[in-house]
Amino acid sequence: MNLSALWIYQQERFPLSKTVPLLAVFSAASLCVSAELADRPLPSLGGFTAGFVIAMLLFFQMRVCDEFKDLEDDKRYRPDRPIPRGLVSLRTIITLGVASLPVTAFTAWAWHPRVLWLLVLVWLWLAAMTIEFGVPAWLKARPILYLLSHMAIMPLIDLLLTGLEWVPGGGAAFGLWLFLALSFVNGCVLEIGRKLWSPQDEIVGVDTYSGLWGPVNAARIWSIITLLSFALLAAVGAATDTFWLNAIIGGIGVAMCLKSAAEYSKSPTPKAAKRIDTLAGFWVFACYAIAGFTPILLRLF
Known part of the structure; x- marks a missing residue:
């Protein structure tokens, strides 16, 4: 080997x-x-x-x-x-x-x-x-x-x-279903985000969401799913008594995602597509960090 x-x-x-x-x-x-x-x-x-x-x-x-x-x-x-x-x-x-x-x-x-x-x-x-x-x-x-x-x-x-x-x-x-739903939606954020490509990078025979829906609609759909993820993050925060902290910190992250999606929609360059892919991973990482660790941090400080 x-x-x-x-x-x-x-x-x-x-x-x-x-x-x-x-x-x-x-x-x-x-x-x-x-x-x-x-x-x-x-x-x-x-x-x-x-x-x-x-x-x-x-x-x-x-x-x-x-x-x-x-x-x-x-x-x-x-x-x-x-x-x-x-x-x-x-x-x-x-x-x-x-x-x-x-x-x-x-x-x-x-x-x-x-x-x-x-x-x-x-x-x-x-x-x-x-x-x-x-x-x-x-x-x-x-x-x-x-x-x-x-x-x-x-x-x-x-x-x-x-x-x-x-x-x-x-x-x-009982409230665990909210976190499981967050995982499902975050999986979609990652999967769609990594398949928003620039038109010049599309490959015949390779399925992408930018190719399926077009860059503008694909960016809108990704934005909606990211917003749904943010809503579930806030809901998990409400269940763990960290709603406002989750909403504020998460709001900063989701705003970055929406801004990049808008830029990609206007100009779907390879650089813009790469930024979406990176932010999809960043957002999912941030979601789990916020959901899992804010209650502990609040108790410590």
């Missing part, structure tokens, strides 16, 4: 410099919000460690499934990607993905055995996504349904991560 090739692979397809901070905040915030909503103490460090390890492995498994599912399209339309160009083999990546499965299961079991059924739910949905729910052509012809069906895995992952707190804690708080 060529370690240098794998290092290049992760830089291009699973960049740890971006993935590690985002999933660290995502997993930690999930446990914090679950405990805060139920008025329970935070889990021990072991719970947070388990959450981070599980999140990292699950997102890598999602990448592996994408590599398998999209291989033919990548060969045809994106031959510069690592597997089509021969940097690493699909077999190597699948082997790593399969090897990660028992590690994920052991991590969940070691923290609390009953969490395993939540992990199974995530894996079942991931398997269904990988085969496009058995109707690949039908689903691909319906891009909005395709987006919604694939982003449904986000609240399932968050159900698992919050379950690291609420399963041993005695049950989930």
Whole structure:
């Protein structure tokens, strides 16, 4: 196994410099919000460690499934990607993905055995996504349904991560659904944001939302979804008694997103498209940081 090739692979397809901070905040915030909503103490460090390890492995498994599912399209339309160009083999990546499965299961079991059924739910949905729910052509012809069906895995992952707190804690708080909805919407923010391209960067055969809806409408839809995410962030704040803090801090972030969307709409240059992609990741990172940590900070200060 060529370690240098794998290092290049992760830089291009699973960049740890971006993935590690985002999933660290995502997993930690999930446990914090679950405990805060139920008025329970935070889990021990072991719970947070388990959450981070599980999140990292699950997102890598999602990448592996994408590599398998999209291989033919990548060969045809994106031959510069690592597997089509021969940097690493699909077999190597699948082997790593399969090897990660028992590690994920052991991590969940070691923290609390009953969490395993939540992990199974995530894996079942991931398997269904990988085969496009058995109707690949039908689903691909319906891009909005395709987006919604694939982003449904986000609240399932968050159900698992919050379950690291609420399963041993005695049950989930009612308001947890708001945080799960936030995860679903944030998945859409990320997915649409990374597929708003400039017209000169569009590739024949590669589906993008800018190509589907046009840059102006795509920017508007992304803005609306980002605003919905902001509304859910504020709602989570109301449930954890941090409404105004969430609204103020989140309002600054969402204003930056809306400004960039307006600029992209007027002039969809590669630079403007890159800014949307960057801000989508920034917004999701900020959402989880605000939702998960503002209640703790308020108690400390």
